[in-house]
Amino acid sequence: MTDPALQCEPYRVTALDPEVASQLAEDLPPEVFRRIIATFEDDLGRLTRELQQAAAAGDITQYMRAAHSLAGAAAAVGARRLEAEARIAMDPGQPEAPSTVLPRLSAESAAALQELHILAGA
Amino acid sequence: MSEPRGRILLVEDTPTQAEVAKALLADLGHEVRHAATGADGLAQAMEWQPDAVLVDLQLPDFSGFDLMRKLRAEGAEAALIVITANGSVNAAVEAMREGAMDFIVKPYGKARLKVTLDNALEKRALKAELVAVKNQLHRGRFFGFVGASPPMQAVYKTIESVAPSRANVFITGESGTGKELAAEAIHKASPRAKGPFVALNCAAIPKDLLESEIFGHVKGAFTGATDNRAGAAKQAEGGTLFLDEIGEMPLEMQVKLLRFLQTGSFQPVGATRPEKADVRIVSATNRDPLAEVEAGRFREDLYYRLYVVPVELPPLRERGEDVLLIARHFLASFGREEGRRFRGFSREAEAAIARYPWPGNVRQLQNAMRNVVVLHDGDVVEATMLPPALLHAARRSAPTPATEPSSPPQLLAVPEPQPAPLPEATPLPAPMAPPAIEPLAVMEKRMILAALDQTGQDVPRAAALLEVNPSTIYRKLAAWRS
Numbered sequence: 036m037t038d039p040a041l042q043c044e045p046y047r048v049t050a051l052d053p054e055v056a057s058q059l060a061e062d063l064p065p066e067v068f069r070r071i072i073a074t075f076e077d078d079l080g081r082l083t084r085e086l087q088q089a090a091a092a093g094d095i096t097q098y099m100r101a102a103h104s105l106a107g108a109a110a111a112v113g114a115r116r117l118e119a120e121a122r123i124a125m126d127p128g129q130p131e132a133p134s135t136v137l138p139r140l141s142a143e144s145a146a147a148l149q150e151l152h153i154l155a156g157a
Numbered sequence: 158m159s160e161p162r163g164r165i166l167l168v169e170d171t172p173t174q175a176e177v178a179k180a181l182l183a184d185l186g187h188e189v190r191h192a193a194t195g196a197d198g199l200a201q202a203m204e205w206q207p208d209a210v211l212v213d214l215q216l217p218d219f220s221g222f223d224l225m226r227k228l229r230a231e232g233a234e235a236a237l238i239v240i241t242a243n244g245s246v247n248a249a250v251e252a253m254r255e256g257a258m259d260f261i262v263k264p265y266g267k268a269r270l271k272v273t274l275d276n277a278l279e280k281r282a283l284k285a286e287l288v289a290v291k292n293q294l295h296r297g298r299f300f301g302f303v304g305a306s307p308p309m310q311a312v313y314k315t316i317e318s319v320a321p322s323r324a325n326v327f328i329t330g331e332s333g334t335g336k337e338l339a340a341e342a343i344h345k346a347s348p349r350a351k352g353p354f355v356a357l358n359c360a361a362i363p364k365d366l367l368e369s370e371i372f373g374h375v376k377g378a379f380t381g382a383t384d385n386r387a388g389a390a391k392q393a394e395g396g397t398l399f400l401d402e403i404g405e406m407p408l409e410m411q412v413k414l415l416r417f418l419q420t421g422s423f424q425p426v427g428a429t430r431p432e433k434a435d436v437r438i439v440s441a442t443n444r445d446p447l448a449e450v451e452a453g454r455f456r457e458d459l460y461y462r463l464y465v466v467p468v469e470l471p472p473l474r475e476r477g478e479d480v481l482l483i484a485r486h487f488l489a490s491f492g493r494e495e496g497r498r499f500r501g502f503s504r505e506a507e508a509a510i511a512r513y514p515w516p517g518n519v520r521q522l523q524n525a526m527r528n529v530v531v532l533h534d535g536d537v538v539e540a541t542m543l544p545p546a547l548l549h550a551a552r553r554s555a556p557t558p559a560t561e562p563s564s565p566p567q568l569l570a571v572p573e574p575q576p577a578p579l580p581e582a583t584p585l586p587a588p589m590a591p592p593a594i595e596p597l598a599v600m601e602k603r604m605i606l607a608a609l610d611q612t613g614q615d616v617p618r619a620a621a622l623l624e625v626n627p628s629t630i631y632r633k634l635a636a637w638r639s
Contacts, residue, residue: 055264059266062181062184063180070176071177074172074173104170106242110264111174112173113264
């Protein structure tokens with residue numbers, strides 16, 4: 036039975052998939068879960084920079100590769116909205132320019148991190 | 158701390174995904190190592206030999222499928238599990254086609270990872286067990302034996318089955334087939350392995366001394382018994398007593414052995430009290446034991462006491478490829494001893510060895526290889542280096558091109574070491590000169606050695622040819638050695 040304190044509130048914690056994020060928080064010791072969040076935070080910083088640099092350089096291959104990694108990292112911790120945005124960015128047929136997508140990615144990254152920290156502190 | 162459940166190598170380039178997977182794997186009790194590139198994954202897999210490799214399909218240097226192909230090419234035996242974000246049937250089919258045992262769709266939880274790994278590790282363990290069983294079925298060595306032929310596999314299996322029990326074992330087989338080796342194998346594979354293994358050749362001991370050799374004697378029991386002496390039965394206490402050539406045992410001695418088998422006690426020659434010994438008896442003969450019983454030379458009651466589990470050693474001529482395995486083994490072993498360079502046999506030499514019927518079995522082959530190593534040197538043993546008897550036999554049994562045209566020519570062209578071939582029309586032999594007179598002892602030695610040569614060093618058969626007792630030959634051999 037999942038500890039109610041570790042459950043993602045479906046209306047309040049909407050950036051995370053409760054089946055993934057809450058399960059990780061339940062399955063793993065708190066310090067391990069916090070270490071995963073720290074790694075995710077590092078990934079977000081690095082991959083966001085790579086996306087911005089690739090967009091600025093017009094390097095579509097590097098841009099899609101970074102977006103793919105970001106989608107994978109987000110999926111691993113259940114950051115479902117961020118993952119969805121990253122998958123839009125890695126889609127070669129996507130109609131939106133990086134200048135539109137990147138701010139949304141940054142916002143979703145911040146939201147996912149904030150909710151993960153809440154989950155880890157619960 | 159409990160033993161880790163499995164050694165898992167994770168090949169994943171995204172740090173967050175790697176961190177989650179490592180945490181889950183460690184939480185499941187596995188020992189985990191991580192590689193962030195395909196090249197590092199390949200290197201670690203070959204060096205660490207994990208039980209399973211979790212492979213991400215998109216790696217920075219090459220694809221997960223490429224990594225799996227490289228791992229298989231390098232002979233890695235780990236279970237390969239693909240981690241993919243694509244959960245389609247096509248992706249699964251492709252993963253399996255590339256050699257994956259299973260695949261996991263990202264993101265995955267602890268429960269899914271556990272089921273996948275448990276299944277993979279169990280399958281891998283079963284596969285390893287199967288390989289071990291297959292290897293055991295085709296093993297080329299067993300204690301002192303060399304040989305992988307089906308008849309020898311049956312012998313190994315019988316020895317393994319009977320060794321742990323207390324049952325008496327009766328080994329039959331032609332001379333030189335390895336009866337003493339089989340007895341030693343039974344001893345070494347048995348719970349008595351730490352006890353002594355005492356071998357006694359009943360044919361080598363004069364009849365009137367056999368009782369004393371087996372049961373010992375007390376001081377003054379007979380002329381020359383200057384002290385108490387423990388016999389083989391006592392020396393083998395807690396171990397195994399191997400009675401070779403038991404068919405040569407006199408009938409009156411057979412009664413005493415039967416009593417020992419029934420009661421576990423015996424009376425040393427000249428002693429007034431019986432003694433006990435805990436001994437397992439393994440006996441052997443190169444004769445047909447039942448025929449010996451029917452002929453009245455072997456007691457029926459003793460036969461049934463000893464013939465509990467029979468082990469029949471096949472003659473070398475029925476062991477197929479074993480003859481070459483054994484020949485190579487002896488060549489390497491004697492080569493080391495004698496400081497020779499030999500690395501193998503020429504095809505002609507192998508053909509000659511394989512064709513020869515080896516009436517003296519492994520012992521004769523051993524002597525032939527010793528002869529080759531002592532008398533010759535080189536990288537390869539050529540057919541001309543083999544004892545002439547082998548080449549004569551090979552020539553006699555080699556089919557002619559007309560009757561068997563598919564035979565490889567090198568088998569037919571076994572070189573004849575003799576000076577010159579006889580012309581087709583062999584002239585009548587010249588009248589024989591009277592034989593040179595030699596000392597009788599020299600003549601006797603020559604005849605005994607010739608008989609031994611002819612029988613492949615089989616002493617009882619040589620003795621039968623010379624119409625003497627085998628013990629006579631053993632005594633002579635011992636005297637010449639000293």
